Amino acid sequence: MTIAWTDETLLCSPAPAEVNAIPLTFAFPNTYSIGITSLGYQGVWATLASRSDLEVTRLFLDGSDKRSHPPELLGFSVSWELDYVHILNLLEELGIPIHSDDRTDRHPLIFGGGPVMTANPEPFAEFFDVVLLGDGEDLLHEFIEAYKVVRDRDRLAILRHLAQVPGIYIPTLYEPSYAGPDGGIVACTPKYADVPETVQKRTYRGNTLSTSTVVTPHAAWENIYMVEVVRSCPEMCRFCLASYLTLPFRVASLPQGLIPAIERGLEVTDRIGLLGASVTQHPEFDDLLTYLEGDRFDSIRLSLASVRTGTVTERLASVLTRRGSNSITVAVETGSERLRRVINKKLDNEEIFQAAAAAQAGGLKAIKFYGMTGLPSEESEDLDATVEMFVRLRKVAPKLRYTFGCSTFVPKAHTPFQWYGVDKTSDKKLKALQKQLRPLGVDFRPESYNWSVIQALISRGDRRVGRVLELAREFGESLGSYKRAFKTLKRELPPLDFYVHEDWEIDLPLPWEHLLGPLGRDRLLQHRAAAIAAGKSNDRCVAN
Numbered sequence: 001m002t003i004a005w006t007d008e009t010l011l012c013s014p015a016p017a018e019v020n021a022i023p024l025t026f027a028f029p030n031t032y033s034i035g036i037t038s039l040g041y042q043g044v045w046a047t048l049a050s051r052s053d054l055e056v057t058r059l060f061l062d063g064s065d066k067r068s069h070p071p072e073l074l075g076f077s078v079s080w081e082l083d084y085v086h087i088l089n090l091l092e093e094l095g096i097p098i099h100s101d102d103r104t105d106r107h108p109l110i111f112g113g114g115p116v117m118t119a120n121p122e123p124f125a126e127f128f129d130v131v132l133l134g135d136g137e138d139l140l141h142e143f144i145e146a147y148k149v150v151r152d153r154d155r156l157a158i159l160r161h162l163a164q165v166p167g168i169y170i171p172t173l174y175e176p177s178y179a180g181p182d183g184g185i186v187a188c189t190p191k192y193a194d195v196p197e198t199v200q201k202r203t204y205r206g207n208t209l210s211t212s213t214v215v216t217p218h219a220a221w222e223n224i225y226m227v228e229v230v231r232s233c234p235e236m237c238r239f240c241l242a243s244y245l246t247l248p249f250r251v252a253s254l255p256q257g258l259i260p261a262i263e264r265g266l267e268v269t270d271r272i273g274l275l276g277a278s279v280t281q282h283p284e285f286d287d288l289l290t291y292l293e294g295d296r297f298d299s300i301r302l303s304l305a306s307v308r309t310g311t312v313t314e315r316l317a318s319v320l321t322r323r324g325s326n327s328i329t330v331a332v333e334t335g336s337e338r339l340r341r342v343i344n345k346k347l348d349n350e351e352i353f354q355a356a357a358a359a360q361a362g363g364l365k366a367i368k369f370y371g372m373t374g375l376p377s378e379e380s381e382d383l384d385a386t387v388e389m390f391v392r393l394r395k396v397a398p399k400l401r402y403t404f405g406c407s408t409f410v411p412k413a414h415t416p417f418q419w420y421g422v423d424k425t426s427d428k429k430l431k432a433l434q435k436q437l438r439p440l441g442v443d444f445r446p447e448s449y450n451w452s453v454i455q456a457l458i459s460r461g462d463r464r465v466g467r468v469l470e471l472a473r474e475f476g477e478s479l480g481s482y483k484r485a486f487k488t489l490k491r492e493l494p495p496l497d498f499y500v501h502e503d504w505e506i507d508l509p510l511p512w513e514h515l516l517g518p519l520g521r522d523r524l525l526q527h528r529a530a531a532i533a534a535g536k537s538n539d540r541c542v543a544n
Contacts, residue, residue: 075110117133130170133515402442
């Protein structure tokens with residue numbers, strides 16, 4: 001289905017395609033409303049569309065741009081693990097084999113990027129020809145330039161040439177080996193001498209970060225103009241992919257980046273969103289707040305992503321209130337100060353209570369807290385501490401509405417907690433918290449435990465998990481479907497518990513060992529050891 005996006009406001013200038021331009025389709029494997037709200041998707045599309053040597057069209061589940069030629073390159077931005085189902089569906093709808101080995105020279109090259117692919121692409125390795133690891137600001141241009149050199153060669157020659165570009169991973173050029181059919185991975189090595197043994201994630205180090213290139217009333221956040229204030233996070237919570245995978249912490253320049261970007265946005269909309277894992281830790285945030293306090297912003301609606309608890313002040317709350325926000329979002333993870341030391345959450349309960357008091361004094365109506373159960377070394381006393389935290393909050397700031405969005409700990413590649421499995425008792429812990437918090441008037445919103453299990457499978461999966469994903473798609477995509485797939489593939493790969501629940505030995509080779517993140521194994525083990533030292537009284541955390 002082709003849709004004309006007539007109500008979009010473009011803040012970029014797509015270049016007219018030159019003669020013999022490469023036809024490229026860039027897809028988001030979800031609906032237009034969700035995809036166009038992704039700042040990463042918008043940025044990559046604008047970067048590609050700015051090149052006259054490309055004829056770029058977009059593709060979503062519910063529509064696409066009109067295109068003149070079938071694509072030579074078909075890319076996917078992957079932000080959510082379960083969107084792999086939509087990727088396979090779209091490939092089949094386009095008549096493209098879902099396995100890279102089954103494609104010929106007449107098929108487009110399928111490339112992918114985004115946080116899911118950068119963290120651990122191995123479960124998706126058989127579906128993609130090319131994986132772009134890391135930031136795209138420089139890598140995208142190098143990818144296109146390298147492709148142009150070998151555009152007319154056969155598929156294998158193209159892939160071997162692309163593999164020479166730092167940050168480009170070609171899964172079919174690597175061969176995994178395992179300790180038996182149902183054993184763990186031993187290594188993943190190149191098939192050819194000219195293919196690099198390892199691929200390093202690319203990191204953009206500039207101080208001009210992403211801003212919206214499309215504003216539309218059909219976005220999930222209607223008519224919002226998004227500005228990336230910071231990238232990565234200086235806190236480095238030991239479970240956090242958003243921090244560890246995107247190191248180092250980078251900030252947009254205030255005079256050259258943020259203020260001009262906001263000014264551009266104000267020309268087309270009255271809604272501004274400031275994005276980043278820790279927006280208020282921008283070193284010039286007070287100056288940015290002063291700018292946003294100006295009378296000319298009285299009719300502007302301002303939204304902030306999650307902020308560090310210790311930076312919530314009455315002034316910040318007052319500015320947000322006057323700019324149309326009713327609430328603020330902070331990640332506390334747990335009410336247990338001991339457990340926060342384990343995960344490196346540099347926060348004590350007094351800061352939380354002060355933040356709530358400041359939010360109420362500044363006129364905000366609500367606070368949404370993000371939390372987590374099943375963290376390594378968690379005990380029943382830690383859950384009690386979370387309940388007690390809300391009891392105290394009710395006394396400190398009784399007028400606020402409290403929401404607690406609580407997920408289950410999921411191990412993520414390239415973090416110090418990648419060796420820990422999902423706590424099997426987390427579902428019971430979520431239910432226990434719900435039972436205790438709702439009588440306190442807390443809007444408790446647990447994330448599905450079953451979804452956490454599937455997420456962990458994909459997060460720690462090796463290449464064999466791709467077969468599980470295909471079967472689960474056929475069986476119906478529920479947790480039961482994944483269990484059924486493992487039963488079908490019994491003795492062809494390790495059991496579900498191995499990928500999801502087991503605490504891995506630290507000398508076990510990892511499926512993504514050949515794909516290098518910002519910190520190496522030794523540094524991550526040092527950070528893990530610091531977590532163990534902080535929670536050494538608990539057996540589970542020191543089991544390995």
